[in-house]
Amino acid sequence: MKKFSALAMAAALSLVSAAAFAADITVDHPWSRATPAGAQVGAGYVTIKNTGGAPDKLLSVASDVAGKTEIHEMSMDNGVMKMRPVAGVEIPAGKSVELKPGGYHIMFQQLKQPLKVGETIKGSLTFERAGQVPVEFKVEAMGAGSGGGMSGGMSGMKH
């Protein structure tokens, strides 16, 4: 009897702590850009906020529109915009990190169909502590969110 209640208590506690971790992460304005017909890749952007007292890390992203979804970082290398896959993105405690054009972004690869304005891409973000967080990226117009000289989107960038 005693053993049983201890187990039940442990189960209840683990449920509570798991819920607390997930609640520490909120996602804001998940969006993507429409892609031209035949495009193989698209990008996703989102602001991730960590309201908890401990740092967390975005480890992976999954979506149903792409054969493969990666996290990329974009940087300037001798005046050339380049991107590379990263193993994860740190989300410091009490801070928010914006995945946006020109920085960290989500890369939808092996697109199954073009991304159209107004559509929603269903997916999930997986965090080290918070676990899986569902997300819905809203597809915006092709030039959306590109500041100044970045119009034309991903076409000039090398993988």
Ligand SMILES: [Cu+2]
């Ligand atoms: Cu990329």
